[in-house]
Amino acid sequence: MKLLKRKKWILLIITFLIAITSIRLVWMNFLTKFDYDNNPPVVNGVLDLQGMKLSNNQTLTLNGEWEFYPSVFLKPNQLASDSSKPKNKKLLLQTPNAWKHAFDKKSDSSNYFGTYRLRILLDDNTTQTLGLRIEKVKEASSVYVNGEHIGGIKQSEIESNPHLTNYNPYSMKFKPNHNEIEILIHASSDRKDGGIIKPIRFGSIEAINHRDILSIGLQLFLCVVFFLHSLYAIILYFIGPKPxxxxxxxxxxxxxxxxxxxxxxxxxxxxxxxxxxxxxxxxxxxxxxxxxxxxxxxxxxxxxxxxxxxxxxxxxxxxxxxxxxxxxxxxxxxxxxxxxxxxxxxxxxxxxxxxxxxxxxxxxxxxxxxxxxxxxxxxxxxxxxxxxxxxxxxxxxxPFDLMIAILAFTIFWFKRFFRVSAEANELAERLQIEDKRKDEFLINTSHELRNPLHGIINIIQAILDDQGDPPNKNHSERLHILLNVSNRMSLMLNDLLDVTRLKEKMIRLHPKKVQLQAVVTGVLDMARLMVEGKPIYLHHTIDDTFPPVKADEKRLIQILFNLIHNAVKFTDEGTITIRASIINSMVKIEVEDTGIGISEKELNRVFLPYQQADTNEIRESGGFGLGLSLCKQLVELHGGILSAQSTKGKGSIFSFTIPLFDNSIEDVVKDPVTLHNEGIEQTAASINYVHQISNTNRSIAGKGIKILAVDDDVINLNVLIQILESEKYEITAVTSGTQAVAKLEHEQYDLVISDVMMPTISGYELTRIIRERYSIAELPVLLLTARTRAEDILSGFQVGANDYVRKPVDSMELKARVQALTQIKISIEERLQMESAWLQSQIQPHFLFNTLNSIAALGMTDTVKMQLLLEEFSDYLRLSFDFKNSEPVVSLEHELSLVRSYLYIEGERFGDRLKIEWEIDDNIDLTIPPLSIQPLVENAVKHGILKRASGGNICIQIKELAEYVEVSIIDDGIGMTENNLEQLFIRRNQSNTNSGVALQNINRRLKQLYGKGLNIHSTPGNGTIVSFRIPNKE
Missing domain, CATH: 1.20.120 (Four Helix Bundle (Hemerythrin (Met), subunit A))
Known part of the structure; x- marks a missing residue:
């Protein structure tokens, strides 16, 4: 097979060679019509043309034996006089040919010259203008006809500069004045291979010019062809998609x-x-x-x-x-x-x-x-x-060989271009088919899901409209909530068609009254997690009194998120600011960054689909270039305009307009907006079956696990309560992040469930605030979000959320995630309590032996003191192993009893080295975490006072203030350095002392219960103050 293919190629090449050779031979045959069939030769320096009529289309070649006089320039008519005849011998030189045989072979001269002489015999009546065509004479030449110089370099110039050259072909015309023409050609060269080396043509001036025009025209035509092909090649190189x-x-x-x-x-x-x-x-x-x-x-x-x-x-x-x-x-x-x-x-x-x-x-x-x-x-x-x-x-x-070559290359480029175009068209058709299939899949999926959903909606509506057997009030409320949730789900299914509808300009907006400040706050909190360590400050200047806008909230979030994401991508450091202002009946929203900016050329195409600015940042970061195009179309659907201004190296401003909500400016002037109250009132007015939620706690099913639910949408809160009430949780519902922070200041919760998009404080910001006080294990946070893209979910986890649930909420999923998070919380609490009890039970052996030795010694000297010491030691042991120590809190008196027993035992052991002071306010009714004071006192005695040879003082101070009770353990022992203070709260795997573990345990339990841990102030040599605060009972 390969051999057959090889023969095929060889046959093709041979055929091509024969073809182009044939074309040249045809061309050469064509040129013969411009020459005489019987061109007479030059014999003995004479060309006899008598009786021959010169044509206007044909020329003669003056080939033959020319007279040649080496090393002399004959002057016109010099041969007519015997006295002026040259001394050099006349030679007959075959022309055209190099003159190397006319000179001495041994000559090494650098200047060779001589005179060619030819006589042409014509008829007596020849009157037409004649011409000569010199093709190539090396290197300089001068032509004389009948004693008159008609072309080339003048003899005087050649004589003055023997190395002068005139390499160009040239034509001359003249008129004969009698029947004999004498042609003298002076030639000079610095080489032996000089002289006339190409035929000289003779004929009528018309024939000479005709041949010149043919040759020059073909050369110019070929040059134009080359130039045009070169031009389109260089144009394609620069305008092509890839050079x-x-x-x-x-x-x-x-x-x-x-x-x-x-x-x-x-x-x-x-x-x-x-x-x-x-x-x-x-x-x-x-x-x-x-x-x-x-x-x-x-x-x-x-x-x-x-x-x-x-x-x-x-x-x-x-x-x-x-x-x-x-x-x-x-x-x-x-x-x-x-x-x-x-x-x-x-x-x-x-x-x-x-x-x-x-x-x-x-x-x-x-x-x-x-x-x-x-x-x-x-x-x-x-x-x-x-x-x-x-x-x-x-x-x-x-010209034809080169023209064929260029034609072959051109055919190749054009065939490649058309083939690529055909492949591109075929690919485009396939992509269009796939795109239609995708759209059909989305449409079919949406319809398949909407049909059963509409059935559910119709059934619910039928039950609500049944006057014969109406549902009771509780069931009616739940059915209304279910109906509302089903309607929202229907809208979500419509969102599946957004891409297709946007392409076909069929997208539907659902404008409503939207608080711009709330949306911007939530979007900024999401965007802060995209900066990836960049020193970028994101903020907005929109206050709570800014009037609401009329927009599709989901689309507005989408627009803002894409613009801020674009700003973050183009900003390595600096500020990203969102501003809003009112222009007539529109709100102008600006997203300004101090990034790298976009050039004017790139700015003109950033709103086109699949277009991005050409920068290294973009090449590193990747992306499809659809965000800004999508934003532009969504803004235009709202009746606004998206525009951009940018200066390369200084940053960009993307601004868009959306309409104000009707009469919002006048409403704001008369009555400033209060975000969460206004939202509740509007929702309650439009949905009369939903209970209004006040700022007070809503408790379900008595005591149990306490959950704080946060959402500015009343319907969503009702849905959460309806789902979770069967699990006997205590649910507190609030409508803003500010209220949630206030609740956490005064109450303890086992779980926080928060929506992401809320005014003033978003769900992300609320989670960040919670993590400043509580660890992930101490207070779990479950976020509710309508956006399930990877970056949105990552935003929640990065600020410290434990889990997330997609909205609309699935009841089974929500219950499972809530149960898992609360069980983790309970397990952590039990571990802390058991750790606390374990710490107290680890009574050091030397403490037991020293105490027993003290009792034995007093038995020999003072039985009364022995009896008291024995009773206190018995109380200390009983209180240390009391099961109350595993409970979250005990009474203050229970904890002080353990402290008194411990200090009495140590006082008897160390006598005057240990001085004890009690500063406790009267009538303090307080519960505190068990084993929260005694380990601090023991630590102060062992590691502070008794480290001094002279001992010291310890003061147990408990002061009741307006909002809290402060417990302080004050000693004047050796104190601690800053480095020692830092080591106190290092985890157990880094420090193996019981005192370190005890302090960590107390600190974690206090933070878990009250949000704040231990405060320690110490100065080396001056003692230590350890304190904590317990909020007063309301």
Missing amino acids: KKGLLYFSLLLICATFSVLVADDKLLYRLFTINFEWKIKIGYLTYIGVSAFIPSVINSLYPNHPYKKIVRFFSLYCILYSLFVLIAPSEYNMQAAKVLLSTALVSSIFISTIILRKAISKISDIIFPLLGCISIGVNLIWVMVISRLSFVGMPHY
């Missing part, structure tokens, strides 16, 4: 090819610009080197996975070095080296390109066209080298 080096190399190849045409044959470039001979040579070689270098580069870009990369790189380096040599070396060395170096470059270029394309034949579609283009260029180079070696051949410029 392709192949297009750039192709454009440079064509530019070099254009210059190679302009410096060849008629040398059109040198007719436009005066350039010395040195640079003519350099420019000519550089253009051919450029063509040679860029052909493999183009092929390499088409098929970059070939195994010849090193060869391509080496060849590119060769071309660069050769170009430098051409620029530096004199023209003489360039011309000598060109025979090897330039030929090597041209042949290597075609060879390398061909072997690369041969490898790519089976891997790239349509690669045959570049291959044929390279073959065409190669064939053209072969013909150029052959014709340049044949001095007797001279013909107009042949």
Whole structure:
């Protein structure tokens, strides 16, 4: 199979070679009609044209034996006088050909010159204007006809500067004044291979011009073709979606090819610009080197996975070095080296390109066209080298090989373009089909879910409307709540269609009275968790009295969130501010950041779908560029306008407008807004079956687990209460984060359930405040959120939430999560209480032995004291192992009894070293955590007072103030350093002392019950004060 395919390619290439060779042969045959069929030769310096009529379409070549006088410039009519005849011997030189045989082979002169002489015999009646066409005379020439200078460089200039050059072809016209024409051509060169090396044409001036016009026209046409193709290639390179080096190399190849045409044959470039001979040579070689270098580069870009990369790189380096040599070396060395170096470059270029394309034949579609283009260029180079070696051949410029090459490359680029376009169209069609399938899936899913939901709504409505057997009041309330929740679920199902509806401009908004400040607060709390450690300050300047707006709350949240998220993404540090102002009947909301800003060019397209600013931040962070486009469409659906202003490096301002709620400005002027009260009143007025919730606690089913529910929506609170009341929880419902914080200041709860979007203090901010006082284990927080995107859920967990439940709430899920969180809370409390009891039960052995020794000693000296000490020791042991120590709180007297017994025992042991003071206010009715004072007293005695040899004083102070009772343990012992204070609350795995564990336990229990732990103030050498506060009973 491979062999058959290989034969097919070989056959195709051979056919192509035959075709382009045939085209050239046809061209050469076509040119013969511009030449005479029987061109008479020059014999012995004479061309006899007598009896021959000169045509206006055909020319003669003056090939044959010209008279040549070496090393002399004959003057016109010099041969007519015997006295002025040249001394040099006349030679008959075959022309065109180099004159190297006319000079001494041993001569090493750098200046060769001589005179060519030809006599043309015409009819007597010849009156037409005649012309001569000089193709190539190395290196300078001057033409005289019948003694008159008609073209080339004047003899005086050649004599004054033997190295003067005139390399350009040129034509001349003249009129014969009798039947014989004498043509003298002065030629000079610094090389032995100089002289007339291409045929000189003779004929009527019309025939000469006709041939010139044909040659020049073909060259200009080819240059225009090259230029146009180069132009579209460079345009495609810059405007394409991804710049392709192949297009750039192709454009440079064509530019070099254009210059190679302009410096060849008629040398059109040198007719436009005066350039010395040195640079003519350099420019000519550089253009051919450029063509040679860029052909493999183009092929390499088409098929970059070939195994010849090193060869391509080496060849590119060769071309660069050769170009430098051409620029530096004199023209003489360039011309000598060109025979090897330039030929090597041209042949290597075609060879390398061909072997690369041969490898790519089976891997790239349509690669045959570049291959044929390279073959065409190669064939053209072969013909150029052959014709340049044949001095007797001279013909107009042949453009078709290069045109075929460019055509082949162009066909390849266009076929690739159309193929890519077809693939893109096919892909677009497939994507449109998939997009329609996705839309159909969303529509079908929505309808499938809405049908049973509408059935539920209809059944509930039928029960409520049944006058014959109406439900009781309690059931009616629950059914109304269920109906309202079902309606909300119906709206959520409609949200599934938002993407499709937005695309088809069919999206439906549900505008209502929305408190802008509440929405902005919640969105900012979500956004604060997106900053990822950036030093960004997010805030708003919208106060509580700002009038409400008329908007779809969910869409408004979506708009603000996307704009703030965009600002965070473009801001590494600084400030993001949200402002709002009233303009006529609209509210203008601005999101301003101090980030990197967006350029004016990028700003014009940021609102287009799938468009993003071109920055490193964006490339790192990723994204699809849909956020701003979606915001723009949603704002416009609200009747507003989204716009942007930005200065590169200074930041951006995105602003949009939404309408005010009707008459809101006048309402605000007359009666300032109170956020949560107004919301309750509006909801209660519109939904008359929901009980109004006051600011007082709502307790369900008596004592038990206490839950604090926070939501500014009364219906949501009622739903929570209805779901959880069967579990016998004590539920306190409040309608704002501010009220929740106040409740937590004075009461203890086992769980907080909070909505995320609330005015003033959002659910995120409330959770953050709670975590400043309670750990995750001490007071769990369950968030309710309507947004379930990963970043929204992460926002809750990052501020310290234990769990979340998606709204609308599923009763089974809510009950399960509440039960799990409350059980964790209870387990933590029991562990703390057991830890407290365990600590007290760990009575150190040396304390027992010392106490028993003291009792034994008193038995021998003072039996009364022995009896008292024995009783106190018995009380100490009894109180230490009392089961009350495992309860949350005990009476103050119970705790003080344990302290008194302990201090009595230590007082008997240490005598005057331990002085005890009691400062306790009368009639204090207080319960405190068990084992909260005695371990502090023991710690003060052991580690403070008894560390001094002289002992010290300890004071137990209990003062009743207006809102709390303060308990203080004051000693004048050795005190502690700041480092010691820091080590006190290090966890058990880092410190293994019982005193450290006891202080940690007391501190955690106090914070759990009252929100505040121990306060410790100490100065080394001056003693320590340890205190805590217990709120008064209400």
